[in-house]
Amino acid sequence: MRDIPLPRRPFGYFVHHQGRGHAERCAALLAALPADRPVTIFCARDDIFPALPGHVEILRIPSLFERGGAETDMDQIETPETLHCAPLGWPGIRQAMGTMAAWFASADPALMICDVSAEIAQLARICSVPHVKILQHGARDDAGHQAAYAGAAGLLAPFAAELAQPDWQAFAHKIHFAPGLGVTAGPSGDRTAARHALGLDHDRPVALVLSGAGGTGFSQAPLGVAARAFPGWTWLTIGKLQEEWHATEGRNLTSKGWVDDPETHVAAADLVISSTGNTTCAQVLTAGRPWIVVPEWRYFDEQRLKAEALDRAGAALHLPHLPSSAQSWRAAVTQAMARHDPARQARLISADPAAAAARWLERLSDDLWGAEPLSLHPVQGAHA
Secondary structure (H helix, E strand, O other): OOOOOOOOOOEEEEEOOOOOHHHHHHHHHHHHOOOOOOEEEEEOOOOOOOOOOOOEEEEEOOOOOOOOOOOOOOOOOOOOOOOOOOOOOOHHHHHHHHHHHHHHHHHOOOEEEEEOOHHHHHHHHHOOOOEEEEOOOOOOOOHHHHHHHHOOOEEEEOOOHHHOOHHHHHHHHHEEEOOOOOOOOOOOOOHHHHHHHHOOOOOOOEEEEEOOOOOOOEEOHHHHHHHHHOOOOEEEEEOOEEOOOOOOOOOOEEEOOOOOOHHHHHHHOOEEEEOOOHHHHHHHHHHOOOEEEOOOOOHHHHHHHHHHHHHHOOOOEEOOOOOOOHHHHHHHHHHHHHHOOHHHHHOOOOOOHHHHHHHHHHHHHHHHHOOOOOOOOOOOOOOO
C-alpha cells in the first residue's frame, strides 16, 4: 500500500492595507507558490487584492491603527522602544492579535510572512512561529525594527540588491531580493501603442505625474507651474492630488485621478515624475523612462531613503520636493533627461521575481522543518 503524503503545513501572511503595493506583491508571490501549499492571509481589507489562487483564504482582522469607537485611551503609559504602534485599551488590536495567535496554535504553520508590522513579526516569534519580514527602505535602526529583523528566519526585499541600504550589512546573509515583485515585468512598454490606446498625440512630448494610493498625493499648484514652463508638452497626472484654490492649470495639463492602467500611461510618457512607492518604482523601472522622484512623507522616511537609493544607482533624479518655479522645473527636467540611462534601470528589475521568491520561501521552509516535496518550475534569468 502506497504512503499517502501528508498535506503541507500552511504559510500565514499578514498584509498591511495601506496603499496597494502590499496586496499586489502578496498576490504575485502566492500565485507562484505550489498549489498544495495552503496560505491564510490576515488583513483589515479583503477588497484590495488582485485575483488570488484557490489555495489561499483571507481572514479579515480589525485594523491595528484605526479607531473602532470602543477604545479606552491610556496614553499616559509610555510606549517602549521595542514597539511602534501598540496603544493600550484598544479591543480591535486584541481581536486581531488574538485571531492570529489562535491560528498559530491550531494551524501549526511553517512560516508567517509579515508585510509589514514589527509588532506582528515579534508576535510570530513569541508564538514560536518562524517569520519572514518584508524589508523596506527607511531609517529603521530603532529597537522595534531591529528586533523584528534579528528574530526573522529571512528577509524579503521587493527590489534589487543595488538599492540596498548600507546599514543592512548586519543581516545581509538572510535577505532575498525580488526586484519588481508585484508588477508584471517584461520589455519596455511600446510608446506608440500606449499613446494610441490613450488617444495622445504621437509627436508631442508627454510628462506623466504619478502618485500611488498610500498617501495624499502631490500638490496641484506646482504642476500648473510645470505645465506653463513646458507649453509644448502634454502633462498628465494620475493618482491622488492635493487640490489648492490658487492652482492655475493650463490647457496642456489633465488630471485623470485613479486609473486602472497606470502601466499604459507610464509607457506613453517621455518623462515620469513620481513618488517612490514600491509598485510605482517597479512600473517605471520596467518601462525604462527618464524619471524624477519626489518622496512623499512616510513613517521612518521610507520614501526619502528609497529616492536616495534610486539616485545613487543612477536610475532617477531625486528632488526633495516639486520645483517651485518655471526656472527650477526647466533645470530639473533638463537634468533628468540628460542623465537617463535605461540600461541602469533595466538592471534593477527581474524577469520573474515572484517565482524566484517562491522558490526561496520553499527552500527556507524545508531548511527549517525538513524537506517537503517541491513542485515549482525552474526560473530563467531571475535575480537571487
